[in-house]
Amino acid sequence: MALPQRKTDIGPPHYKQFLPPVIQKNYGKWKYHEVINPGLMVHVAESGDKIWTVRVASPRILATDTIREHCDVADKYCGGFFRYTTRNNVEFLVSDEKQVEPLRKDLAARGFKMGGIGAGITNVVHTQGWVHCHSACTDASGLVKSMMDELMEYFESKRLPNKVRLAVACCVNMCGAVHCSDIAVVAVHTKVPTIAHENFKNMCELPTVIGSCPTRAISPDPANKSVKINAEKCMYCGNCFTVCPPISIKDPERDGVAIVVGGKINSLRTSPKFSKLVIPYISNEPPRWPKVVAAIKHIVEVYAKNARKHERIGEWIERIGWERFFSMTGIDFTFQCIDDFTFMRDTMRTSSTFKW
Amino acid sequence: MKKYDTPLIDELEKGPWPSFVTEMKKSAKKNEMANDAVGHLEKCFKTKVGYWKHGGIVGVLGYGGGVIGRYSELGDEFPGVAHFHTVRINQPSGFFYTSAALREICDIWDKYGSGLTNVHGSTGDLVLLGTKTEALEAIFAEYSSRGWDLGGSGSALRTPSCCVGPGRCEWTNYDTLDLSYALTQEFQDEIHRPTFAYKFKIKMSGCACDCVASIARADMSIIGTWKGNIEVNQDEVKNYAKNGMDINAEIVGMCPTQCMSYDGKELRINNAECSRCMHCITRMTKALRPTGERGATICIGSKAPIVVGSLLSWVIVPFIKVEPPYTEVKDLVRKIWEWWDENAKPRERIGEVIEMKGMRSFLEGIGQAPIPQQIKEPRKDPFMFYTEDDMAAFKAKEAEEKKTGKYKF
Amino acid sequence: MEMSELQDKIFAFCEAAKGKKKLKEKDIINGINAESGLDKDEIKKALREMINVGRLMYSYGGGASSVEIPSEEYLREKGLIK
The missing domain is CATH 3.30.413.10 (Sulfite Reductase Hemoprotein, domain 1)
Known part of the structure; x- marks a missing residue:
């Protein structure tokens, strides 16, 4: 099957299409919010409109099927609108108060964990x-x-x-x-890294490797066409390993x-x-x-x-x-x-x- | 499909917190790559060492970022992870989605990749974990034709990211979602084609709560603030007191500038002395709100410990207006890059270059005057540069004083 | 200078550095500018065209990005050679 035509430099889609109607209407006009419990808060707009947020934990690594389950839940209770947080939680955005409790029940039944809002411990x-x-x-x-x-x-x-x-x-x-x-x-x-000297010349740039060391522990080793590491200075940061694969630090x-x-x-x-x-x-x-x-x-x-x-x-x-x-x-x-x-x-x- | 025995990581399917192992196994049931990733991870847990090689040279034609090459040393044992590249999809501002959009993302990913994701990565991208080199062009065509572009990687502008802002927060001082979108669009070239000395991150927070940690992990931190007074709703103050808040202990006593007082009836604020830390506002959100001119403080230079220790961002522009089309912010970004480009050695973050070359060089480079809001305290040592211009200015000032008979310190 | 001539010059510049120094885009632009005195924007444009068609490519290694001449493997993967 032929692939669709690629486009470059388009950036992300415009955020506005992903905002639920109550947010579009009250955008930038929020008055206050209340944390009802660690898994639920409500934001109230100047207009009196409200949006409830139910926050759910995620393990950050998600299978596509779990994302689809988030989608199913959002379709059922949130008109399809939801978001993720910088700390990898899922937030279901509810515009209709009557949907809040059924949503929470459904999430609990599916095994999702609600919480993370306010003075406690949220996702890592x-x-x-x-x-x-x-x-x-x-x-x-x-x-x-x-x-x-x-x-x-x-x-x-x-x-x-x-x-x-x-x-x-x-x-x-x-x-x-x-x-x-x-x-x-x-x-x-x-531990101080070890060096596979035979590969150094082909894979690493000498000045870059020397410059990568925060404690100036690395100096040239002309005999090996490589570098040597001063064990008294090395603090095992591993930056030399990052710039030069033949340097090995794992133990x-x-x-x-x-x-x-x-x-x-x-x-x-x-x-x-x-x-x-x-x-x-x-x-x-x-x-x-x-x-x-x-x-x-x-x-x-x-x-x-x-x-x-x-x-x-x-x-x-x-x-x-x-x-x-x-x-x-x-x-x-x-x-x-x-x-x-x-x-x-x-x-x-x-x-x-x-x-x- | 090979069935792996995974006694160690199976332990991580127990317990109440959602399990990433369960997620990996969910994908593994229908995907060979994910299945091998599960076996591969069990081996890491058994031997206590990782087997991923340094990133390799992979990408889509014309771009220099957005895909991170990942190969396993154990490609023969786990062929499904011999190539296991990461694709970064530029997230929409504020991580807002619709189910339709995410389903489309998932469907494409299941077709070409492992089915595993990070929602989201630390920088903000929607991260797709694990695909093969030969699938990259197809993945890019599928996503970009549907309106999704790749994020940044390598020595480039990394995908900008912001807090929820006006989407759902009463505290934001500017439109973080829109600025993030505008900067991402303005600097597409800098995101996709790595021309910098090293990475550059921009993060946008609407207030001093800094929900995207911009002060700690963005080369350029844009943090919302205001210039007017905090408006007090005394009826709501009474409600907080009535509901059990000890206003003197929790609010007045914890104010860092001691600019508040409460006599059991009224809460008063000496606004001129307020440093806008947000403590009182976040605790009494119904009672207190900022008024007046809104904008942002620009800070520069934060990064993680590599190479010579972590940095927090330094204040360089105490107040900037943040309004569409954001010309002032965009111009400042360009000036910052120009100075960085002229002065950086390879792999030097801007904070490190400023430390090497001096804050004066940087501030002059971007046309910012020195002002006390930039510092915690002035220098403690007497070693300083005097340029010829500096001396001429000091002398001119003294000549002026002689004329007027009045000192100007 | 004709675009194709400029591009040949850029290619030769990259070829000379191959295996010796990882070139950043800036190194190439400044290098060609010093050699020829040509406008930097013009060099950048020529360079970008080469990258778009796979005559050059962005690379990544040692924690930083660079520009280099693509391998046959890369060109085959992109369908640019058979």
Whole structure:
């Protein structure tokens, strides 16, 4: 069968055709919204019109048949209109209040999980992991599934002082903006890369490889027509591997994950913050990473018990002090927690006032 | 079709959270590629290592992005994933869809690919996971003839992305959906044909809540803000108090600029001192709303840790009007690219180039004056550049002071 | 300069760099501009035409995009040779 004629440079379809009529009518004229429960909110327009949003979890990796099921649900209750969120949830947009409860019932019967709105834990931003990435040193989807199974109550019902945004990055490239999350898992290498010298010349550009190293650990190795790596300087970031395939950094027994906490991206109350390292290493334990899951749950619970209402994890820690965070959580403080890369000047304490 | 024994990943079908393994198996039932992807993943879980090779050279004729080559080292063992390329489809603004549109996307994908997707990828594209090189031209013809184009990849403008904005949010200060669409259309060439030193991301949020994380993961962050007062509906304030809100503790006490007061009856705001952080507005959305001139703050440079550490975006333009046809924003984007193009080495993000060349060089390059809103605090060291022009200006100012007898610091 | 002559020049420029340096589009435009003094927009136009018909192609490797001469495999896949 002949293919249709391709078109180039057309960009995406115009968004307007995908907006339900009530949004078209009240576009930019919303007055307020109310969170009715963690899986349901209503937005009210100046005109008095309302739109209900039912939010549903998704594992981000979706089979086309599951997307079709979303379509079926939207056809039945939403005139075919729905959307996805930046954190991979599905949002069914209902214009008729009478459809809200039947929709929720139907979703529950189909096994969809509703939640994620407001001061709890919503879906996890994450990367491809072993499912589909060349530089992954863990599986992001597997970690997310394991974490969220354990934290489900915070998605569906139980409330926290404020949102806790979780993220998982399967290597330090951090394709998912892990670096500003309340709690994030970032997979790390822990060993100096090896080099297949015989392939270097054909596959890599010397200046690019040398330039890729943040710690200047890489220098030319003329005898091998390749490069060498200074083990005392290498911090295992893997950027040289990205630019030069003959460099190899994966190690199944040594690759693992670190946990960082206290980041946020909004400017509410305090400026956006980077997440900071608290647990430098936990071994990869597929399929369920029990220690990683336990650590995250523990941090969430200590936060839930001690933070003031509206404080994000990072704000709570800044109020009580990092020394208190470590004593409250019982997490071991290690050399890795002291910055010896680019932020030491900003992160060492420069006063004698601290808590015991 | 080969049946794989998958005891490890089967564990991830248990538990309440929706399972990606169940999704993969759903596609695997009717698709050979997805079936091999399931077997391949089980092997990764067993050996604790990945088998995907570096991205290869694949794409559609004329474009340099939108398709990411992916090959497995284990192509003989799992022929269905020997080629398993990613296709990025440029999402509509705000991720709004109709069932008809998504069904069409799914039908085409089932015809040519694994049936697996990410809805959506981190940048915002609708990501189709797993197809073969020989299917790429057909996939592109099918999608583009129906109005769907590819997104960005490689050293190019990546697919712009925005928050839900005026579609369903009372807090937005500009039309994020429309700006995202307009910039995507304006810069089609920069998305599809990689001519930059490295990637460039633009993200648009309607307010300081920043629901697309633009401040953390966009080279150019466009964050909505306003210049007028926050209007207070005192009746609604009373309702919040009546419904149990401790307004002094939760609102007044948490205001970062301490510009609010509440005497148990009325909530007052000293608007001149407000830094528009959105805390009070998000907590009392029925009672508080911004008024006056709307626009956005432009910040620049954020990125993840590679190479020398993460960056958050820096404020460069405190306020810009964001109205169709968005000429001012588009011109600024072009000026930013021009300076970047002149100064970047390969694989340098704009934030890194600004660190290398200095913020002054950048601000002068794009024609922005220095103002205190750009910084948290002034420099702490005494090492600074004085150009001949700077000195002439200082001297001229002093000469003027001598004439008028009045100091101007 | 005739378009075809300019394109031959661009092709020769890419051929000379083959296996030595990954060229970005900008490197080619600046290189030909330095050699010939031709207008950069004109060079870009000629280059883009070559990419559109598969005489050159965008490539990706080592974390960055570049322009290179297509392999026979690529041309076969695109149906440009048999």
